[in-house]
Amino acid sequence: NQKTDMSVFENLESEVRSYSRSFPTTFEKAKGYHMWDGNGNSYIDFFAGAGALNYGHNDDAMQQKLIEYIQSDGLLHSLDMATNARAEFLKKFNEVILEPRNMSYKIMFPGPTGTNTVESALKIARKVTGREKVVTFTNAFHGMTIGALSVTGNAFKRHGAGIPLTYSMAMPYDDYMDGYDSLDYLERMIQDGGSGIDLPAAIILETVQGEGGINAASFEWLKKVEELCRRLDIMLIVDDVQAGCGRTGTFFSFEKAGISPDVVCLSKSISGSGLPMAITLIKPEYDQWGPGEHNGTFRGNNLAFVTATEALDYWKTNEFSESIEEKSGLFQKRLYQFVKDYPELEGEVRGRGLMLGIASKKEGLAGQIAAESFKKGLIIETSGPDDEVLKMLPPLIIDEEGISKGLDIIEESIKAVLG
Numbered sequence: 001n002q003k004t005d006m007s008v009f010e011n012l013e014s015e016v017r018s019y020s021r022s023f024p025t026t027f028e029k030a031k032g033y034h035m036w037d038g039n040g041n042s043y044i045d046f047f048a049g050a051g052a053l054n055y056g057h058n059d060d061a062m063q064q065k066l067i068e069y070i071q072s073d074g075l076l077h078s079l080d081m082a083t084n085a086r087a088e089f090l091k092k093f094n095e096v097i098l099e100p101r102n103m104s105y106k107i108m109f110p111g112p113t114g115t116n117t118v119e120s121a122l123k124i125a126r127k128v129t130g131r132e133k134v135v136t137f138t139n140a141f142h143g144m145t146i147g148a149l150s151v152t153g154n155a156f157k158r159h160g161a162g163i164p165l166t167y168s169m170a171m172p173y174d175d176y177m178d179g180y181d182s183l184d185y186l187e188r189m190i191q192d193g194g195s196g197i198d199l200p201a202a203i204i205l206e207t208v209q210g211e212g213g214i215n216a217a218s219f220e221w222l223k224k225v226e227e228l229c230r231r232l233d234i235m236l237i238v239d240d241v242q243a244g245c246g247r248t249g250t251f252f253s254f255e256k257a258g259i260s261p262d263v264v265c266l267s268k269s270i271s272g273s274g275l276p277m278a279i280t281l282i283k284p285e286y287d288q289w290g291p292g293e294h295n296g297t298f299r300g301n302n303l304a305f306v307t308a309t310e311a312l313d314y315w316k317t318n319e320f321s322e323s324i325e326e327k328s329g330l331f332q333k334r335l336y337q338f339v340k341d342y343p344e345l346e347g348e349v350r351g352r353g354l355m356l357g358i359a360s361k362k363e364g365l366a367g368q369i370a371a372e373s374f375k376k377g378l379i380i381e382t383s384g385p386d387d388e389v390l391k392m393l394p395p396l397i398i399d400e401e402g403i404s405k406g407l408d409i410i411e412e413s414i415k416a417v418l419g
């Protein structure tokens, strides 16, 4: 593919920029699971805005609704005033998502992004319990603001800002350490008055850790976490910012585990279109905020409400869910084959639904494969504490052709990198 002049970014933008380094071109447009740059090069998207584009780029129906809304002089900004767009989202979310699952939550708009919903979850847990600490897990990622960072198990992201974990340790995530029952350990520490570990307000977790390396917790372990929370009267917060909105095959990532979190954080794909939006679901008995106690200017993005309402149509029947499982099967078949056919990868397949990855024990290999894939027309990222996981988050609407073309590029890139 042709090269683009990236000097404007290098000269004018902060060194903190990241994805423009991984994908050094200037993108111009996108549709479905395709993106195009200014040189007319096309790319298959296995990144989907880090999970913000589960329904693909520029979905026809959402685009049409946006055009109609703007042309009718619909409100763009309205703080958190009551608008029709907001009402329609609330009603439909309840009808299509909560009621059929027998779930009862109050819906709160915490601010525009994922880190905002996490902040609101931490605050409500502290307010409800009157306790301070929140337990988190190794390799957890919850966002970049100070509260969310304080429960993020990634030293690189925290250290520059000098932010400690809320506890001085994060508990090992699931069966991370063989034969080590971290929940039993946590319970003993809490109950031993001399351990220095106070009864926490909440436990926060991702059911599949995205940034932490596509680590999927077993349903059994998730149930054990819930049991511990109920036994000790600790609130359970599930951060479904990346794993939610269908990413793992069901609307909420915890549905098949059969757990019932007290607070659920959603963002990324909740608007359906990639417009910024976040919601926090709070069990009604814990919705103890007074009016104005948590507010902000951009908690009512009506354009996001319009597309979020439209996106819920995907969930009116089971068809979409089933299609995600089928596509996951197609992906996994090839990924297991890669690991078998290319033993030099020292690879391991990870994940659930369309949140998948190949972890490689070879330092730097996942990053080299991602860089090679970009040259061949595939947008794909890495994750994990050492960027050791080639991470696949295709739009959930991808078809068989897109899956096989994208996976062909990965296979060609594996061959090229292994030489």
Ligand code: PMP
Pocket: 050, 113, 114, 115, 116, 118, 141, 142, 143, 144, 206, 210, 211, 239, 240, 241, 242, 243, 267, 268
């Ligand atoms: N929680 C999880 C699980 C995430 O993956 C992310 C973003 N990668 C966040 C929170 C933070 O979301 P945002 O970047 O929108 O603030």
